[in-house]
Amino acid sequence: MNAQLAAQLAIPLAAIRDCWITGGSAAALTPEAWRPLIAGVSAAEGERRLAALAGQAWEVAFRPALPKDAARQKDLPRLALPTLPDRLRPLFRHALRQAPGNDRYAVLRLAERRGFSAHPLDWMPAASSEDVPDLYAPWQDWAQSLDQEDKDKGGGGDELNEDTWDSFYPAQRRLLLKAMRRQEPARALVLIAARAGQEAAEKRLALIETLAIGLGDGDAPYLQSLASDRSGKIKALAARLLARLRQASAGTGLSPEDLAELAGFFERGGKGFFKRNAAVSAKPLKSQAQAARRAELCDQSSLMELAAALGLTEAEFIDGWQFGGQDMSMLTPAADDCVARMAAQSSADEFVARLANRLMANRLVAEKELNPSLPVLLPRLDRAAQQRVMKKILAGQNIQNIQYLSRIEHGDLAQAGDILSSRIYGALKSDIKGQMREDKTPLALALVNLFAGVATAEAARAVIDDLAASFGIFPANPALAFLRLNYELANAAV
């Protein structure tokens, strides 16, 4: 690059360009150094030579200048796990495309279980994504940092404390708080109590949500203090967490009138020979508006609060709950769903498990079929309970229930025999057979793919082999990408 030459030519070249933009001869504007090159030729030839010289000069002597406002972004952090091997990335991308919405997280969880993270060119959390797997929190913080002026964050190392609080981005902070809650819940509580009050409501809510991890009686005083928080959402969250601790004293903030209205949607009776045991059921509703109001009040309340309003303990409410109210087939959400959601949000683990057990044993739903209210409890269940729910799904024939497998966070729960001999797999195969006859891509294949989230690698392979043997479906069929990824990742991990 000849900066001096560029400086000499910049003005004449601009003049030549401007002349030609409007049209006409630019010969008179020829730089002095070039004049010998166009001397003695026709005017037309001179113009052409000038065009060749100008074009070459721009190309060779000039360099595009970087705008002053062009900003360098901070480095994209490395994650705790290595990225997928290059050869499996196309398969991973296919699997992701097959998975709608949050089902993508099932694909990401599978990769994580097998020891890999996504390649950033294949998947990146958006700054606004919710429920992003913890592994990717550093990337979400990075994505958020792109839109922020403050580029100096992220220098706090791994140690989160009051002094380093401001040097972390929110997602990274939440990630560290979650880790701290698992190991030192009291220390995390002190930190949250000290700093949450200085954050905006949405960020404060996210911080307080981390208290759900390792929730204990020691958290109760702080949660009770949140009864006076200016955010209604935080008040409700604190009340739900307190309810999990079986401390309803703070209440959810629901007014006595609203609580009475909520209790009015339910009725208490007796069951058993002497009607000594409490029975709780939903009163019949007359309109969708009533169903919507009931659901709204349930979301604002806790199961403990509702039980108390009916003069029951939480355990009595759960044990006495009569599944399948009269409105069940007519109005949504059904009362069962409302109760399950309340339990998921506000009940202690033992009550969630208790309700899950009742839902699994519920005889009103066709035998061996999954109660549709059960999946909402899945995130609150432990591995063993999730496995029981999975087996319940496999034992049924309603193929739509397969979609709930993607809510099961634990993997490698199903062996090949569990799937291949299950009723639901048989039902799926019947569907596939029918759809194959119609000469279309069997829609049921997309559902079969969802086994990948819970299957062991051997089981995933066995399903693919079985489909190939039964219907001639090719292993590379994109509809089966998630299943293939399952066993290919297991091989890669080896």
Place this chain on the structure above:
Amino acid sequence: MPFDLKTIEALAPDQASLGAASKLAKAGKWARLERDGELYWGECQGSGANPYRVIVDAGDRGYKCTCPSRKFPCKHALALMWLGADGAVSFQTGAPPEWVTDWLGRRRKGGGGGGGDEPAASSGGKSIAAIPTTEMVETAAAEDPKAAARREAAREKRAENTRAAIAGALEELEQWINDQLRLGLAAFVDDASERCRRIAARLVDQKAAALASRIDEMPARLLELRNEERPEAAIRELGKLVLLIKAWAARPDDPEVRRQVAASETREQVIGHPDTRVVSSAWEVLGEKIQTRRDGLVRHATWLMNLKPEECRYALLLDFYPASAGKRSESFIAGEQFEAALAFYASPVPLRALVVERSPAQTCLPWRDTGFVSNATSDPLSPCLPFWNGRPWEIEWPLALPPGRIVRDKGGRCWWRAEAGAESIGLPLAREAPLPVLGMALGATVGLWNGMRLDLLAAQSPFGRLDLS
């Protein structure tokens, strides 16, 4: 180089094609499924009256289908690959029918990417196996010297006529260039499509077909730029045309100039040319650029990087084909490395090449060991010097950049910037970079620089090799 499922997935242009292919990957869909060694062919009933004829060469991943799809490979070719790879369906073994042998003859077996001629190419091309050896030609000449002399005279006559026609075309082009400058580039930019089409048609009539195609695509290149940049870009384009005209006037028989103005050589001519350089080395596929031109032809460019760059650092495999004819040459996967002997078209700065022989790579070579990364931190464009000197009319050329980053300005435009040494220089990107790339220190970047925009092909980063093509 047999197919496997991962290769097929990588070759597929998109997920929809794979999905569509899966519906066809069953024996019942095919009226015919046959093979001969690594060559597979079949007839698949589509929506047309006649079944589509599909051919796949597992040896070099070549394929052809008679369907009108503009996806390459199409679903029929992908389905046939699957059937061949899976082994669940039995193919009848037999001699290839005529339509298969026709394709084999046209596709220049082993000459992947670069076998395709632009439409004005003088020969239909043949299989490499069918290239007459010097000995055979000499024998034929010895058999009938008079006939050979007549053929030679006729060829000379045709060549003379072509030269005369092209000379006339270039005179007309010179006048056209002057007209654009005289009437104003503002008007030219606004009406470039029509004006370029008219002169391109005249050039085709007068056998300057390659130049015609170049001019026909000029409006598209201008439109990719911002309004205020277009007049300068137009001057650059017109200036390069002037240089080409001058080069033709000085050396009309120069292969490089002839290729730019008239037509490319046939494969036989490239291999037989005394200046053709054959380079055996390890190569990496930097990326592919597939562009459907205004004349309906698909221009399929595959960019390779020499991983042992003693000479010829880059290679461009070019293929042109009508969308309906199917891709004629081999298929490549971005990032793939292989061993190959490439024959470079004669040029002061060799770039375009043919694959003479290809085999799988024995080891995977990292970029850092290839020594290609520019050390020119003070001027990242200095590696362009050989092109500016040897092929000043070139529209774009490959460029390896030193350690740098992609940065974004307030307007959202992305720029490549050197990590150190030339921070004030920013090469604007032709397309927006994927967001995560903004957070990566790029140890090396390769792209195509056209003087105004950098079209990224690949880069090395802390997250490994990035395919950016």
